[in-house]
Amino acid sequence: MSVENPNPARGAEVVGDQAAEWILQQCGPDWHQADQAELDAWLAQSTEHLVAYWRLKAGWNRTARLAALKSAGMRPATESTEHPLRKWLRLGAGACVVAVAISAAMYGWPIRADMYATALGQRATVKLSDGSQVQLNTDSAISVKMNFFRRTVSLTKGEAFFSVAHDATRPFSVLAAGHRITDLGTQFAVRMSGDRLEVALVEGRARLETVSASVQHHATDLVPGEVAIATTNSISVAKVSPRALTNDLSWRQGKLSFSHATLAEAAAEFNRYNSTKLIVQPEIAGLRISGVFDAGSMGPFTNVAKFAFGLRVERRGQEIVVSR
Amino acid sequence: MVPAPEVELWFVREVLPLEGALMRYLRSAYRNAADAADLRQDIYVQLVETAQKQIPNPTKPFVFAVAHNVMIDRLRHERVVPMDTISDLEKLGLASESPPPDTTVIARDELRHLRAAIDQLPARWRETIVMARIDGLSGREIAARLNLDESTVSYHLKKGMQMLVDILYGPDTRPGEAP
Numbered sequence: 001m002s003v004e005n006p007n008p009a010r011g012a013e014v015v016g017d018q019a020a021e022w023i024l025q026q027c028g029p030d031w032h033q034a035d036q037a038e039l040d041a042w043l044a045q046s047t048e049h050l051v052a053y054w055r056l057k058a059g060w061n062r063t064a065r066l067a068a069l070k071s072a073g074m075r076p077a078t079e080s081t082e083h084p085l086r087k088w089l090r091l092g093a094g095a096c097v098v099a100v101a102i103s104a105a106m107y108g109w110p111i112r113a114d115m116y117a118t119a120l121g122q123r124a125t126v127k128l129s130d131g132s133q134v135q136l137n138t139d140s141a142i143s144v145k146m147n148f149f150r151r152t153v154s155l156t157k158g159e160a161f162f163s164v165a166h167d168a169t170r171p172f173s174v175l176a177a178g179h180r181i182t183d184l185g186t187q188f189a190v191r192m193s194g195d196r197l198e199v200a201l202v203e204g205r206a207r208l209e210t211v212s213a214s215v216q217h218h219a220t221d222l223v224p225g226e227v228a229i230a231t232t233n234s235i236s237v238a239k240v241s242p243r244a245l246t247n248d249l250s251w252r253q254g255k256l257s258f259s260h261a262t263l264a265e266a267a268a269e270f271n272r273y274n275s276t277k278l279i280v281q282p283e284i285a286g287l288r289i290s291g292v293f294d295a296g297s298m299g300p301f302t303n304v305a306k307f308a309f310g311l312r313v314e315r316r317g318q319e320i321v322v323s324r
Numbered sequence: 325m326v327p328a329p330e331v332e333l334w335f336v337r338e339v340l341p342l343e344g345a346l347m348r349y350l351r352s353a354y355r356n357a358a359d360a361a362d363l364r365q366d367i368y369v370q371l372v373e374t375a376q377k378q379i380p381n382p383t384k385p386f387v388f389a390v391a392h393n394v395m396i397d398r399l400r401h402e403r404v405v406p407m408d409t410i411s412d413l414e415k416l417g418l419a420s421e422s423p424p425p426d427t428t429v430i431a432r433d434e435l436r437h438l439r440a441a442i443d444q445l446p447a448r449w450r451e452t453i454v455m456a457r458i459d460g461l462s463g464r465e466i467a468a469r470l471n472l473d474e475s476t477v478s479y480h481l482k483k484g485m486q487m488l489v490d491i492l493y494g495p496d497t498r499p500g501e502a503p
Contacts, residue, residue: 012358012362016361017486020481020482021478023485024463024482024485047373051335054332054336055335055493056486059492059493060485060489063488168329169336171333
C-alpha cells in the first residue's frame with residue numbers, strides 16, 4: 001500500500017491525514033511486512049511524521065476500548081432521549097461478534113491469561129501475540145495477560161529470558177517474587193528461587209521495582225550488563241562482564257557454564273534440570289570448577305570430579321553422591 | 325541518542341496528557357484552530373527532537389517553555405496578536421502543579437469520556453468510527469453497509485480519527501490519560 005503523497009509535506013493537516021491513513025491501513029487486513037518497511041521509511045523522513053503518527057496512534061488505541069461497550073452492562077440502562085451512540089449499539093448488537101473478537105485480538109482485548117510451563121529438564125520458546133518471545137528454562141511457568149493498555153507476564157516459578165517487541169503504548173512488565181520489571185525495549189532474563197529474584201539485562205533499559213504493598217518501595221533502572229538481585233527487602237545491582245552474562249544465559253542453548261563455581265553451586269544448577277540429584281558432601285563443597293556442560297547429562301561433570309579432583313562418585317538410587 | 329521507544333513512551337505518557345492545557349494556551353493567541361494545530365505540531369517536533377538527545381525532566385515546565393519560544397517566534401514574524409498574550413502563560417500551564425489524577429477514577433471514566441467524545445463528531449464520521457471501533461468492521465464492510473465508496477469511508481475514518489483524538493486530548497475535556 002502507499003499513502004497518496006510520499007513527499008514530506010508541511011502543514012499539520014496534510015501530515016495528520018497521512019498519519020491517519022497509515023494507521024487505518026495498519027489496522028486493516030492487508031498489512032504486510034513490506035508495508036511496515038514503507039511506514040518505517042515514512043516515519044524516518046521527518047520528526048513531523050513521527051509525532052503526528054505517535055499522537056494519532058496513542059489516541060486511536062484508546063478508542064479500542066470502545067469495543068467493551070458491546071459487552072453487557074456498559075450500556076446506559078434508561079435514558080429519556082435516545083443516546084446517539086446507543087442507537088448504534090442497538091444496531092450493532094448481536095452482529096459481527098467474530099469481527100469484534102478479531103479486532104479485539106489485534107489490540108489485545110479482552111483480558112485473559114495464558115499459561116505456559118516447562119517440566120524438569122525441559123526448555124521451551126513461547127511466541128506471544130504481540131511478537132515478543134519468552135524462553136522458558138527448566139521447571140518454569142509463566143502466565144501472560146495482554147490487554148489494550150498493558151502487557152503483563154507473571155513468572156510463577158523458575159527462569160525465563162524475555163525478548164520484548166516494542167510498543168510504547170502498551171508497556172511490557174514482568175511480575176516475579178513481589179517485584180515488577182518494566183521494559184523499555186529490552187532483552188532480559190529473570191530467575192526466581194524462593195523469594196530471591198535475579199534480573200540480568202542484556203539489551204535496552206529496564207526498571208526493577210517492588211510491588212508488594214507490605215514492603216518498602218525500592219526501584220532501580222538497569223543498563224546492559226547489569227545483574228540485579230532482589231529479595232523481599234533489598235535490591236542490589238552488580239555490573240558483570242559480558243562473559244559472565246553469557247555464562248548466566250547459556251541455559252538458552254541447553255548448557256551450563258561455570259567459571260570458578262563451587263561444586264555445591266554447580267550441583268545445585270544440575271539439580272534444577274535433572275530428576276537424578278547430585279549430592280556433594282560438605283567437605284568438598286568448596287572446591288572450584290570451570291567449564292561448559294550439557295544441562296541434561298551429568299556424566300561429563302562427574303568425570304571431571306572423578307579424574308581432575310580424584311573424588312569418589314557413587315550412584316545410590318536417584319542420587320549421585322560425590323565425596324572424597 | 326535516546327532510543328526511539330523511550331522517546332515515544334515519554335511523548336505518549338508525559339506530553340500528550342498536557343495537550344489540553346497546551347491547546348488552551350495556544351488558542352488564547354490563535355483563534356483559528358488550524359493555526360493552533362500547526363503550532364502544536366511545531367512544538368511537538370521541537371520537544372521530540374530535544375528528547376531524542378535527552379529526555380527532559382520534569383516535562384511540564386519544559387513543554388511550556390518550548391511552547392512559549394515557538395509562539396514568540398511566530399508572533400515576531402506575524403505580528404497578529406499583542407505580545408501580552410504571552411504573559412498568560414503562568415495562568416495556564418505552570419501556575420499550579422495539579423495532583424496526578426486518580427487512576428481508578430480514570431479507568432471508570434475512560435469509557436464515558438470516549439463516548440462523550442464520539443458524540444461530538446459529525447454524523448458521518450461518528451457512524452464510520454463506531455462501525456470500525458465498536459463493531460470491528462473493516463473499511464470495506466463499512467462501505468458495503470453504508471453503500472458508499474471505500475475511499476469515501478476511508479476519508480470519513482481519517483477525519484473522524486483526527487477529530488476524535490483532538491477531542492480526547494483536547495482543551496475542552498479533563499486532561500485525558502490512558503490508565
